Amino acid sequence: MDSHDRSGSADESRGSRPEAVTPPSPSIGIPVSRPARALLVATLLGYALLTTTGILSAGMPPTAEAISLLLLLPVLALQLLHSTPGGSRAPLPRRCLTLALQALLTYFPVVVLGTYWETMAGYLAGSLLLLLPPRVAWPLYAAVGLSMLVPPLLDARTVIESAAFSHTTLLPGLVLYGLARLTELAAHLHTTRAELARRAVTGERLRFARDLHDLLGFSLSSIALKSELIHHLIPTHPQRAMEEAGEVLTIAGQSLADVRRAAGGYRTLSLRQEIRTAQTMLDAAGIDVRVRVELATLSPHVETELATTLREAVTNLLRHSKARHCAIEAVQQDGLVRLVVENDGADPAHHNPGPHSGNGLGNLHARMTALGGRLETGHGEDGTFRLLAEASAMRTADACAELKEITFPPNGSAA
Incomplete structure (x- = not known):
């Protein structure tokens, strides 16, 4: 025997052979990320509708009302962008730019027009949790919630009323953060299932190839050796040749049984x-x-x-x-x-x-x-x-x- 007989293809060892089994397509069935994504979008639209209702019922001047309603659209678009799975892996400068733009659009009506966004500040709080590292995101999340205490207090509102505005900022932020993470997790789960299915198919193919090699290598070597022996025995020892031929038939039958067991599972x-x-x-x-x-x-x-x-x-x-x-x-x-x-x-x-x-x-x-x-x-x-x-x-x-x-x-x- 020779332990140096180890030649092989590097591509094959990495599973890149062109004839490899094609893995199941991830598009089979309905991806689990679609319902989660639909739930997230529905929640975003629900909060936007709640804010629209609050603006229309606040009795603001027509100009301030119109500006506030127009600003809802870019804020909603930015939130959809920030809630996309994998958004936290975008380049940091781009994340900081979009967060700064969302903060500007969020606080503009509050500071300049004196209106209250209610849940729109919750969009900003959720985006901070989604896009920034936890050690930075959570303090900023709390700061956004506390900032919404100030305008009502300056407007001579009670502390309880001011706390309600802070609550409508912090709670939507948590809800949107949780739904966005759920959507990302569902997409990752779907991708992982497809990868596991691919590996299972590849592993079973290699298992069967391995078992066939181990089974037939020995059996075929035995048959070849005994057939050569029979060839030499026939002229001089026909009876011994008949006995060896019987053993060849036995080995062949055993090989067939082994292959069938290998095809059926572990043997x-x-x-x-x-x-x-x-x-x-x-x-x-x-x-x-x-x-x-x-x-x-x-x-x-x-x-x-x-x-x-x-x-x-x-x-x-x-x-x-x-x-x-x-x-x-x-x-x-x-x-x-x-x-x-x-x-x-x-x-x-x-x-x-x-x-x-x-x-x-x-x-x-x-x-x-x-x-x-x-x-x-x-x-x-x-x-x-x-x-x-x-x-x-x-x-x-x-x-x-x-x-x-x-x-x-x-x-x-x-x-």
């Missing part, structure tokens, strides 16, 4: 069965095998991942080495299970540059990491290659559920 494998199969495979290849198994009860997820690791190790041994001896050790001790595969005949300089050289060790490393375990590989000075996989013997289904969400580089590594 379980037996580590002990895989060790026996690996021993048979290596014996048929003329490799001397030493096996040590000391296992008790294992979590199905842990056993499946270790069995998959063993499959990949044996597949790479047959493909990338000229081994004559191999040692397989599966030992459980102190709550940990350790799988070691060591063989000779490895070429440290081996590197397969082909675009389809396999996912191999990249998959295995991600699998063991997801289990909370570790995978170590390395070459020895005497031409040996050693693979060690270790994990906790018992892992719950919840702890291992993330295995289906692992994203692997399509061309990660081979032995």
Whole structure:
């Protein structure tokens, strides 16, 4: 086996392959941000209507009344602009400019015309909360509310009447701030749902590709090896060739069953069965095998991942080495299970540059990491290659559920 066989495409590892599954369109269905946005606009218009009614019923001179009504339109437009999702991320100079313009339009009728805006000052208070950092926005919000106490007091109004004007400033400001944040949150939620759907589709595609690689790589290598053996046995040992052919049929049937299980969801494998199969495979290849198994009860997820690791190790041994001896050790001790595969005949300089050289060790490393375990590989000075996989013997289904969400580089590594 050769741990250097790690060639792959950087674009593919980032999921940018042109044939990647197209994510669901965010436009499917009614975005949740639309009702929130409609509620915000309706509230803004309601406060504007309330202010219009107050201006018309205040008995102001016609000129002051007309100017106040005309100023409602730009104030409303500015508030709509400030309430747009993402408005707080606009450049600071632009935010300060629009806030200054809104403040000028808000206080002009109060200072110059002596009229009372009531809820229009609430627009300004809400905009301050939306566009400025909290440490600045909240003091300014309070200052706007307190400023609306002054004109009624100067007009010989009672303190209670003055407090009502301040209240109609502070409360609308909070309402508009809350609705604008709700609209932004709803838009963010809709975008996040679309992104999660895209990742789920991509993750399932990669999971299926990973499982097919791990399943068929071992099975096809077994079939190829035994078919070559049958080819040599037919002239001299026809009976032995018939027996090997029967084993090929068994492996092919098992491969078909494994593929069907992989297509249906998560599959379980037996580590002990895989060790026996690996021993048979290596014996048929003329490799001397030493096996040590000391296992008790294992979590199905842990056993499946270790069995998959063993499959990949044996597949790479047959493909990338000229081994004559191999040692397989599966030992459980102190709550940990350790799988070691060591063989000779490895070429440290081996590197397969082909675009389809396999996912191999990249998959295995991600699998063991997801289990909370570790995978170590390395070459020895005497031409040996050693693979060690270790994990906790018992892992719950919840702890291992993330295995289906692992994203692997399509061309990660081979032995």
